[in-house]
Amino acid sequence: MISVRDLRKHYQVHKRPPGLKAALRSVIHRTYTSVKAVDGISFEIKPGERVGFLGPNGAGKTTTLKVLSGLLHPSSGEVRVDGHVPRHREDAFLKKIMLVMGQKQQLLWDLPPAETFELNRAIYDVPRAQYKQTLDELVTLLELEELIGKPARQLSLGERMKCELAAALIHRPKVLFLDEPTIGLDVSMQATMRTFIKSYNERNGATLILTSHYMDDVAALCPRVIVIDKGLLSYDGGLDALVQRVRPEKRVVLRLNQAVAADSLAPLGKVVTHDNVTAVLQVPQDAVNATVSRALSSLPVQDLTVENAPLEEVMSELFAESKARREKVGA
Amino acid sequence: MSARSTLRALPTLLRIGVSEAVAYRAEMFVWVLSTTMPLIMMALWTAVAREAPVGPYGSQDFVRYFLAAFVVRQLTGAWAAWMINYEVRQGTLAMRLLRPISPLWSYAAENIGAMPMRLFVVVPVAIFAVSTVGWKSVPETAWGWVFFLVSLFGAWLITFLVNVAIGTLSLYMESSTKLMDVWLALFFVCSGYLYPVDLFPPVWRTLIDWLPFRYQIGLPVELMTNAHGFGDALALLGRQWLWVGLLLVISLGLWNRGLKRFAAFGG
Numbered sequence: 095m096i097s098v099r100d101l102r103k104h105y106q107v108h109k110r111p112p113g114l115k116a117a118l119r120s121v122i123h124r125t126y127t128s129v130k131a132v133d134g135i136s137f138e139i140k141p142g143e144r145v146g147f148l149g150p151n152g153a154g155k156t157t158t159l160k161v162l163s164g165l166l167h168p169s170s171g172e173v174r175v176d177g178h179v180p181r182h183r184e185d186a187f188l189k190k191i192m193l194v195m196g197q198k199q200q201l202l203w204d205l206p207p208a209e210t211f212e213l214n215r216a217i218y219d220v221p222r223a224q225y226k227q228t229l230d231e232l233v234t235l236l237e238l239e240e241l242i243g244k245p246a247r248q249l250s251l252g253e254r255m256k257c258e259l260a261a262a263l264i265h266r267p268k269v270l271f272l273d274e275p276t277i278g279l280d281v282s283m284q285a286t287m288r289t290f291i292k293s294y295n296e297r298n299g300a301t302l303i304l305t306s307h308y309m310d311d312v313a314a315l316c317p318r319v320i321v322i323d324k325g326l327l328s329y330d331g332g333l334d335a336l337v338q339r340v341r342p343e344k345r346v347v348l349r350l351n352q353a354v355a356a357d358s359l360a361p362l363g364k365v366v367t368h369d370n371v372t373a374v375l376q377v378p379q380d381a382v383n384a385t386v387s388r389a390l391s392s393l394p395v396q397d398l399t400v401e402n403a404p405l406e407e408v409m410s411e412l413f414a415e416s417k418a419r420r421e422k423v424g425a
Numbered sequence: 426m427s428a429r430s431t432l433r434a435l436p437t438l439l440r441i442g443v444s445e446a447v448a449y450r451a452e453m454f455v456w457v458l459s460t461t462m463p464l465i466m467m468a469l470w471t472a473v474a475r476e477a478p479v480g481p482y483g484s485q486d487f488v489r490y491f492l493a494a495f496v497v498r499q500l501t502g503a504w505a506a507w508m509i510n511y512e513v514r515q516g517t518l519a520m521r522l523l524r525p526i527s528p529l530w531s532y533a534a535e536n537i538g539a540m541p542m543r544l545f546v547v548v549p550v551a552i553f554a555v556s557t558v559g560w561k562s563v564p565e566t567a568w569g570w571v572f573f574l575v576s577l578f579g580a581w582l583i584t585f586l587v588n589v590a591i592g593t594l595s596l597y598m599e600s601s602t603k604l605m606d607v608w609l610a611l612f613f614v615c616s617g618y619l620y621p622v623d624l625f626p627p628v629w630r631t632l633i634d635w636l637p638f639r640y641q642i643g644l645p646v647e648l649m650t651n652a653h654g655f656g657d658a659l660a661l662l663g664r665q666w667l668w669v670g671l672l673l674v675i676s677l678g679l680w681n682r683g684l685k686r687f688a689a690f691g692g
């Protein structure tokens with residue numbers, strides 16, 4: 095469905111030197127520096143897959159999505175989306191895809207979302223009957239009934255985002271690019287969006303690429319993740335396998351009946367946190383069983399759970415790792 | 426998008442343009458207040474003409490001319506340059522480019538969609554003109570009406586296309602709205618907005634006739650007030666539409682190149 099081979103996107107940034115004379119000279123002779131936003135990445139995505147793009151700020155995620163949706167021309171490399179070359183922006187291509195950006199809106203600001211939906215119906219030439227069916231479904235699933243008649247500017251951020259998503263789906267895109275779709279939303283609204291996005295993917299067999307700051311989004315939605323860092327692909331595979339690789343240790347979380355001294359915890363494993371009656375230990379995977387039974391026998395345990403390290407932590411470790419690696423190569 | 430599906434989408438685009446104009450009615454009336462220059466000019470020139478006619482214009486002619494100028498300005502307004510400039514800065518142009526229709530259609534529909542609202546201002550002014558300075562304030566013949574309406578559309582197209590060209594320049598440079606200010610200054614001087622173009626000395630007159638500005642205001646005003654016979658009117662319309670054609674080529678050329686550059690360099 096999507097195939098990307100050795101994609102590079104280098105932005106040309108006009109460097110304006112300080113000082114009037116230099117500025118005047120630069121009008122005639124412009125000097126550009128090149129920002130390597132994406133620097134040679136390759137991947138394939140099958141129809142119906144849900145893939146999460148992970149990477150720190152400035153990694154090149156948005157740039158990649160913009161190339162995939164035809165807004166930016168690649169500097170080099172080959173990109174195909176359902177057989178189309180995105181940069182040609184053929185109608186047939188544009189009618190198959192949609193890019194939703196959490197920070198850019200398409201809703202008409204002073205009109206009710208219903209008007210934007212209607213506009214998109216006309217622009218995408220959606221047959222009336224299909225439009226009605228799609229709209230009914232979106233209104234029900236996203237609970238938009240009360241919202242679509244109010245001017246968009248009067249909606250809260252979460253309400254507006256739901257309407258943005260609905261507007262983006264009027265033409266039932268087969269390929270959906272979501273760039274930080276839940277940014278700034280509260281936890282329950284994030285969950286609503288997630289559930290809906292998943293059900294859209296399942297009902298329509300749509301292919302989906304998602305970027306998000308919230309690891310929960312990615313964990314809930316994407317069986318596969320692609321990690322991009324400084325324009326390079328540093329991981330492509332299952333989320334669980336990624337966690338395994340970066341942080342093979344497990345966490346044993348203890349809730350205790352009474353406070354215990356720190357030295358009674360230390361022999362069990364690496365103490366991550368410890369306050370009074372709760373403690374978190376980090377232990378290698380193969381030592382989990384032993385640790386659990388020792389904890390149960392030696393400590394006043396009320397409750398015990400075994401967990402993976404939080405995703406956020408796994409990611410920051412991953413990025414720190416690759417940064418260190420880069421610096422070593424550089425030196 | 427294919428011509429047929431564009432045509433099918435157009436009524437909806439226009440209807441939504443009208444809804445937006447209704448939502449923005451307060452802003453529109455503020456804008457109308459800022460376009461009362463012809464009325465001030467009318468007071469000025471009729472006072473001058475009270476002593477003796479200025480060229481072919483007596484007091485009554487000036488009243489007729491400037492009321493028509495006010496009407497024409499209302500019905501030929503376009504602000505796509507500011508829209509494009511804003512959307513380039515905000516990055517929302519990208520959202521429009523995702524859709525299978527040229528953003529230019531949306532800008533045009535939005536600008537034209539404002540016209541019905543403006544009729545609420547224009548019609549009373551036209552009625553006032555007829556009742557004070559007579560039926561010569563509006564075209565007296567059927568062909569006169571046709572020519573007048575064609576010239577209005579031509580004038581709007583020139584204004585809109587220049588807006589597109591200047592707006593597109595914001596893809597190349599930081600301050601394309603400064604350029605718009607320059608254009609507007611020339612427009613005020615050369616278009617017949619502040620005085621009829623036949624008051625220019627003959628040498629200047631030739632130049633003015635070749636520039637696009639007078640086809641934005643002067644020509645529709647003259648056609649509205651029955652200033653030309655059939656043959657002259659037709660010749661002037663021909664020149665106006667020559668400008669429409671030329672600007673169509675220039676604006677679309679700039680636009681397409683600008684977008685390519687936008688996509689190639691970053692955006």
Ligand SMILES: Nc1ncnc2c1ncn2[C@@H]1O[C@H](COP(=O)(O)OP(=O)(O)O)[C@@H](O)[C@H]1O
Binds near residue numbers: 106131
């Ligand atoms: N239009 C642009 N012009 C120049 N540089 C840009 C532009 N857009 C993004 N960049 C740079 O490219 C890099 C990747 O940006 P982006 O793709 O937005 O990253 P992400 O979405 O992963 O945060 C960053 O260093 C960013 O500053």
Ligand SMILES: [Mg+2]
Binds near residue numbers: 155156157273
């Ligand atoms: Mg981004």
